[in-house]
Amino acid sequence: MKKLLVLGLVLLLLGCSQTPSRMSKEELIKELEGSNAQEFNREVSVVYQIFPIAFANSDESLKGDLQGIIDKLDYLNDGDPTTTDDLGIDAIWLNPISQSGSTHKYDVLDYQSIDRDFGSLDTFKALVKACDERGIKLILDMVVNHTAYGHPWFQKFLNDEKPYDQYYVNVKELDRKLYPDTSKWYKANNKYYFAFFWDQMPEINADNEMVREEWRSIFKFWLDLGVDGFRFDAAKHVYYPAEYPAKTPTMSNNVQFWLEMRKYIKSVNDQAYLIAEVWESNAIRKVYAPAFDAMFNFDFSTAVIGMLNSGNTSGFMTKYLQGKDEIMAVNPNFIDSPFLTNHDQDRVMSQLQGNMIKAKQAAHLLLTFPGIPYIYYGEELGMQGYGADYNKREPYIWHDELAKDMALWEPITYNKDTVSYDAQSADPNSLLSTYRKLIALRKEYPTLRFGDIAEYDMQQNGILAYRRYDQQMDLLIIHNMLDRSFKVNLNGYRRIYSSGVFDVDVVSAGGSAIYLKE
Numbered sequence: 001m002k003k004l005l006v007l008g009l010v011l012l013l014l015g016c017s018q019t020p021s022r023m024s025k026e027e028l029i030k031e032l033e034g035s036n037a038q039e040f041n042r043e044v045s046v047v048y049q050i051f052p053i054a055f056a057n058s059d060e061s062l063k064g065d066l067q068g069i070i071d072k073l074d075y076l077n078d079g080d081p082t083t084t085d086d087l088g089i090d091a092i093w094l095n096p097i098s099q100s101g102s103t104h105k106y107d108v109l110d111y112q113s114i115d116r117d118f119g120s121l122d123t124f125k126a127l128v129k130a131c132d133e134r135g136i137k138l139i140l141d142m143v144v145n146h147t148a149y150g151h152p153w154f155q156k157f158l159n160d161e162k163p164y165d166q167y168y169v170n171v172k173e174l175d176r177k178l179y180p181d182t183s184k185w186y187k188a189n190n191k192y193y194f195a196f197f198w199d200q201m202p203e204i205n206a207d208n209e210m211v212r213e214e215w216r217s218i219f220k221f222w223l224d225l226g227v228d229g230f231r232f233d234a235a236k237h238v239y240y241p242a243e244y245p246a247k248t249p250t251m252s253n254n255v256q257f258w259l260e261m262r263k264y265i266k267s268v269n270d271q272a273y274l275i276a277e278v279w280e281s282n283a284i285r286k287v288y289a290p291a292f293d294a295m296f297n298f299d300f301s302t303a304v305i306g307m308l309n310s311g312n313t314s315g316f317m318t319k320y321l322q323g324k325d326e327i328m329a330v331n332p333n334f335i336d337s338p339f340l341t342n343h344d345q346d347r348v349m350s351q352l353q354g355n356m357i358k359a360k361q362a363a364h365l366l367l368t369f370p371g372i373p374y375i376y377y378g379e380e381l382g383m384q385g386y387g388a389d390y391n392k393r394e395p396y397i398w399h400d401e402l403a404k405d406m407a408l409w410e411p412i413t414y415n416k417d418t419v420s421y422d423a424q425s426a427d428p429n430s431l432l433s434t435y436r437k438l439i440a441l442r443k444e445y446p447t448l449r450f451g452d453i454a455e456y457d458m459q460q461n462g463i464l465a466y467r468r469y470d471q472q473m474d475l476l477i478i479h480n481m482l483d484r485s486f487k488v489n490l491n492g493y494r495r496i497y498s499s500g501v502f503d504v505d506v507v508s509a510g511g512s513a514i515y516l517k518e
């Protein structure tokens with residue numbers, strides 16, 4: 001009996017050793033404790049998001065490309081802190097640039113390539129060098145959750161070629177007990193595959209150790225080329241409830257997956273910056289917070305635009321601070337990333353019905369909150385667009401007349417009246433000039449980046465006020481969303497900035513002002 005037990009135990013241990021040992025979430029969190037991207041945080045005050053096909057063109061094709069971006073880098077940051085006619089951003093997030101069959105490029109055919117619309121690996125290396133010369137960091141979009149239908153892995157999967165038959169969740173029959181929601185499952189070659197976003201974007205089997213290994217080598221490929229960080233697309237979709245058998249702890253598995261990827265990436269470059277798209281409220285995002293250096297603050301985006309449209313400021317700060325505290329409690333090194341909109345959302349100017357005063361106030365809000373804010377290309381011009389995806393990704397309006405350096409990959413529909421970069425650049429009161437001033441201010445007063453934040457109750461709905469403070473200084477920021485001017489009791493604060501010309505203790509309707517404690 002005893003012998004049998006021992007034999008059983010030996011067999012059990014042998015069995016275990018054949019499956020890859022995977023560290024638990026808790027073990028990974030412990031191991032990654034203290035891991036951060038503080039160097040990135042110190043050097044990067046603001047990130048600029050570029051949708052490459054729509055930004056700038058360099059050749060006979062009308063589509064935007066990497067050389068076009070290189071040609072325009074001096075407009076984003078010329079590397080000279082004494083000149084102020086550039087935007088002043090410190091990092092660029094590029095939407096996907098690898099070979100793909102679509103214009104959005106989220107269906108990747110080869111992860112270690114540059115799409116021919118955009119250039120070659122040599123153009124990419126030139127972009128890295130040109131960014132380096134100007135002190136601009138580069139963040140690449142990594143589409144881990146799914147590949148293109150035409151990706152060689154998926155084609156081999158469909159043909160049952162080993163080991164690729166396990167690269168995607170391989171389901172022969174959809175048992176309704178295990179897969180109660182089959183709306184995102186598709187059939188090809190007598191088997192099923194899962195594709196949440198589009199039937200042309202089949203989703204990988206994240207449970208397969210070989211797939212995880214593929215991803216490690218893809219990350220290494222780009223890190224070796226000199227990129228500074230990654231933006232993880234659709235991070236919560238890696239394990240999606242309808243994709244794995246019922247009762248699979250998908251959220252917990254997602255966190256484990258990303259912790260493992262993070263551990264690997266940090267072993268290659270311990271200062272790599274990892275930001276995730278977890279399109280969820282703070283309540284869910286806090287579960288993901290230990291896995292990343294940063295996440296986009298979707299609650300902030302929704303709340304700011306809602307507040308500007310309604311003029312109702314009550315509860316905004318309480319909700320913001322609660323979300324912030326909850327996330328910092330699980331990851332003290334977490335870097336929040338406020339933003340207004342991205343390539344998937346109706347452009348902020350459209351959501352604000354083209355109201356320039358509100359667009360400027362949105363910029364003042366975005367650039368006076370903690371963390372690393374993101375600007376979606378064209379927001380600084382007040383570009384519009386809503387509804388279908390391509391409406392939100394119109395060509396950047398460089399000039400008054402169409403020209404060869406514009407990325408005219410599609411007709412301009414929503415931005416026929418958008419004032420061009422050229423015209424706004426020459427106008428000190430333009431939205432572009434407002435963005436430039438605020439970005440410069442954020443650099444001049446690091447307290448706006450790193451300081452604490454607390455509500456400053458003005459006892460007036462329609463007035464949003466908060467303090468940004470640290471041991472160096474104490475700033476008071478006031479946004480007036482009323483339709484009349486508002487008199488402030490200054491209490492020892494001196495005005496250092498205002499978005500209009502008015503008395504020091506008056507904030508005009510739609511205006512924003514910053515005060516410094518004497």
Ligand SMILES: [Ca+2]
Pocket residue numbers: 057058059060061062063064065117
């Ligand atoms: Ca081109």
Ligand SMILES: [Ca+2]
Pocket residue numbers: 077078079080081082083084085086
């Ligand atoms: Ca400059």
Ligand SMILES: [Ca+2]
Pocket residue numbers: 145203204237238239240243
């Ligand atoms: Ca998935």
